Amino acid sequence: MGEIVISSRGLGKRYVIGHQSRERYPALRNVIAQQGRRFLRSALDVIAGRPLVVGDVREEFWALQDVDVEISSGEAVGIIGRNGAGKTTLLKILSRITEPSTGRVVLKGRAASLLEVGTGFHPELSGRENIYLNGAILGMTRAEIRRRFDEIVDFAGVEQFLDTPVKRYSSGMYVRLAFAVAAHLEAEILLVDEVLAVGDAEFQRKCLGKMQDIAGGGRTVLFVSHNMAALTALCRRAILLQQGRLVMDGATATVVSAYLDQEPSRLEVSLSEHRGREKGTCSGALRNLLIDALGAPQPQTGEPLLVRVTVDTTRLPAHALEHPQLTLSFRDAFDRVIFTTVSAYQSEEPLGLERGEYDFECRIDRLPLTPGRYLIAVRLWTPGEMLDGVSPALSFEVLWPQRPPRMLSWSAGLGPVYVPASWRWCRRPAPDLTRGEGDHAG
Amino acid sequence: MGSDPVVGPARILVLEAGRRDAQYWRDLWLYRELFAILAWRDIAVRYKQTLVGVAWAVIRPFLTTLVLTVVFSRVARLPTEGDAPYPLLVLAGVLPWFLFATILSEAANSLVTNAQLVGKVYFPRIVLPLSAAVVSLVDLLVNLAAMAAVMLWFRFLPDWRVVVLPAFVVLAVLAALGPALLLAALNVKYRDFRHLIPFAVQFGLYISPVGFSSAHVPAQWALVYGLNPMVGVIDGFRWCLLGGQTALEPTSLVLSVAVSTFFLWYGGGVFRRTERSFADLI
Structure with a gap:
């Protein structure tokens, strides 16, 4: 455990969302009145410089609230929570995509985020070109990409198709190439969201291995996944988010089982x-x-x-x-x-x-x-x-x-089908080499 | 903490609501390669899977020139400037106008068309409109080469003034970037601007001296007319390319620089202020 590289205090993120109040039998008169009100409201929003919100009912929504967390260098931390619990919002704040509404974060070192593999891939460009494009988007310099180019190609296994536009790739090849670029990022802090949900089983195992290398190599990894097995394998520590709040922070096995207990059956x-x-x-x-x-x-x-x-x-x-x-x-x-x-x-x-x-x-x-x-x-x-x-x-x-x-x-690597089967085993009699054939006991 | 040879020692970053990022310009410098590669991407992709390819960059301005020449010279019978052939007069106006118009529309839409990037990775957002502007510059270079061929055909060659042309190209880019940054930021919030921009560009073609010489504008209106920054730019282009047949009006030039600077300051300011919320709005 090294020094603290991520520390957040009172971190929160607020969104304003709109709802549409719905009438069961829309009459033309009501629709016109509704549209009129909506236009008036939008016009007022524009004048006040507020963003437009769809719908006529407005609501504040805290995607993240009062999150205090400290993470040391070299730690691999899993982030667990249901959909909408604020996992991705947390990663988005840490990777500077969006700014917090309250609180503050202090980050030490270069943080790279991997919120979706293949972000910015362009279908018309070749595999080679996309490696450079995607690398640059993820924050790598051209020198870094060149240095690791062979490794990336090797990891993805797409040597023969390097000069083919990626729109001709199979979805498996596409994902492999995208992950390969991301896996070779040289950032001190890596923020990873649900990347293991892609690719075939063989490739997923390879990805997990790579993630383990990264986590074991002294870099800090924050890892969001619904795959509890992968989380348990990768991270010794996990935090549990519930409706935007951090409700648990501890050893992964403990947090995972607490999370599973609260999952509805x-x-x-x-x-x-x-x-x-x-x-x-x-x-x-x-x-x-x-x-x-x-x-x-x-x-x-x-x-x-x-x-x-x-x-x-x-x-x-x-x-x-x-x-x-x-x-x-x-x-x-x-x-x-x-x-x-x-x-x-x-x-x-x-x-x-x-x-x-x-x-x-x-x-x-x-x-x-x-x-x-x-x-x-x-x-x-x-x-x-x-x-x-x-x-x-x-x-x-x-x-x-x-x-x-x-x-x-x-x-x-199991494949999706579970077949109930019973197994038996018994020890085979060892062939006796010392005795000759004639001595066969009858 | 390992120090990366490329990026330098680990830096400390504080993320907070409403905090002006002190490292913004440094970040912009660190992301210069992304800027280059995005510009390269847009250029490489632009004419893929098209029949005539790069020729598209030339076809649009030259057809526009043809139409404007017919309308203003043959139908409206407006005179040219000095002894420059009318098509060259129009071409010298169409090229900076297309530069301005494509930067305006491409850069203003650049954030929305790259919404996926904006929502998924961090980089100084200004990289997107800037790299969109580079694509238009490349188009201009292609067009200038084509214009040189046309000039040869008319046996009309520019004199020494042509060396000043880059200054007017820069002025055109700056004139376009200010409103483009403003519109790009507004476009993220209110998509109305997406529909407004093509209309505004079409409109601008007629209120700028593209198809005719600005000498036809009555003197008492010159000051108001000069508020359109493209008046100074187009006059400048003509002055450089048509061998000084056009008088370089100092008023419109100064106005052009002033208006462009104002928009650059204002648009850039709005862009910087709203930039941090782009990912939430897009």
């Missing part, structure tokens, strides 16, 4: 106005999606999982009431389908639903997914026609039933 999402809405003939019929780990704190490998889909049948066409069909697709983080369950395979009997709301429940007795982050896509069909779909509807994390996870390599 039920995850629910409204599908009514979902960004992942697909084009169907009866858009909006899918209402709600809930997954329930049935008592466990989180979905766990090999344990039961309940998925419930709420469907509104009031606007479905008549034939759809006879033969509705729900599909749930479980996908990995790259949106590749791992498996799909269908509510009714070629059911001859009409279901004969009535108009109203229905809950469809799917119980998976043993969740066949290894630890990691997964997505669910839900679709409603009637033979030959997709009525409604939301993809991805929900993302969730699967863990081993026992925690904290001990072996890092377990989550990297």
Whole structure:
């Protein structure tokens, strides 16, 4: 442990956000009045020099509040918290992208941030050109990049394609190249946000190894990830953020298990106005999606999982009431389908639903997914026609039933499918070389 | 704490609300390579996957020249200055105008078009509009070469005054950068400016002496007309390129420098003040 390189006191970040108050049946008169009010308000904002806020209800929102933290050189610190807990905001302040609203931070040394791999990559430029471009964007000088160019190319494994525009790269190659540049940054403080969520398992393992080298090499690393196994492996210390406040600071294993305990075992999402809405003939019929780990704190490998889909049948066409069909697709983080369950395979009997709301429940007795982050896509069909779909509807994390996870390599190269299998072993009798053939005991 | 041979010893940085960054100019110097590489990126990418490539840089000003020549010389029958061929008079106005207009629109939009960068990495934001301006300068060089060819064809060669041309190029860049910085900062906050800029540029083409000589402007209006910084710049271009056929009006020149300086100070100030919140707004 060296001297303190990051110290923050009373750090806070405030945002002003707007909401749209929504009327259920917009009448033209109301819409005009609303637009008029909005224009007036925007005009006043412009005159006062305030930023424009969408919507007519205004709210202050503290993304980060009263964060005091001290980090010494050579430390690797994990930052844990749910989405919206302020992890990225903290990194953005430390990397000077945004300035704090309250409090202060003292930084010693050059800080480089890696909030997204491949920031500033230009699709038309070649791999070689993008290495220089991306390096410069991340704060490397040309001399530094030249010095480490071969290492970068070697790490990414794209030698043959160096002079091909990156728009022709496969997504895997693209990500590998982007991470390779970032991994060779020569900053004293490295701020890393969720980079391990990319690439195939083999490459993820390579990335983790590289991150471990960096953390072990005396540099300071702040690491945000939802991958608890990776965090545990990389960082000895972790801090837990909750609604913008720092609620825990300590050994990673302790903080990770505290975080997992507060994770809800039920995850629910409204599908009514979902960004992942697909084009169907009866858009909006899918209402709600809930997954329930049935008592466990989180979905766990090999344990039961309940998925419930709420469907509104009031606007479905008549034939759809006879033969509705729900599909749930479980996908990995790259949106590749791992498996799909269908509510009714070629059911001859009409279901004969009535108009109203229905809950469809799917119980998976043993969740066949290894630890990691997964997505669910839900679709409603009637033979030959997709009525409604939301993809991805929900993302969730699967863990081993026992925690904290001990072996890092377990989550990297396993593949997504968990197959319950039983193993037996027995010792084979050793072949006896001293005795001749004739002495075979009978 | 290791000291990096390139960056020097570790420096201490304090981040605080509303703090004026004392290291801003030093940072700008440290990020000079990013400036160069972004300018290079924009140049390299600009004409990729286009049919005629770099020729686009030449086609637009030369077609504009053609149209303006026909309109002002053939239809409106305005006289040229001295014995300079009318197309050369127009060309000497179109080139600085295009320099001004492209810097204004490209630099003003540079933050929004690079929103991803602004939201994800730190660098002095002024690097973006500045590097956008470099692209327009390269276009100007290409166009000046093309103009030299046209001059040869008309057998009309500039005299010694051409060596002063770089000074007017600098003036044009400064005249454009001031409003561009102001608009870039406002554009982040209020996207209305994105729609306003093309309109303003189109408008400016007619209130600047691009298609005609500023000698046609009545004397009592000269002072007001000179408030447009491009009047001084365009007159200067013509003075340099057309062998002094245009009188170099000191009033419009002084006004041009003064207005440009004012906008540079004001636009730069607004940009610096709002810069720290760009990532939150973009």
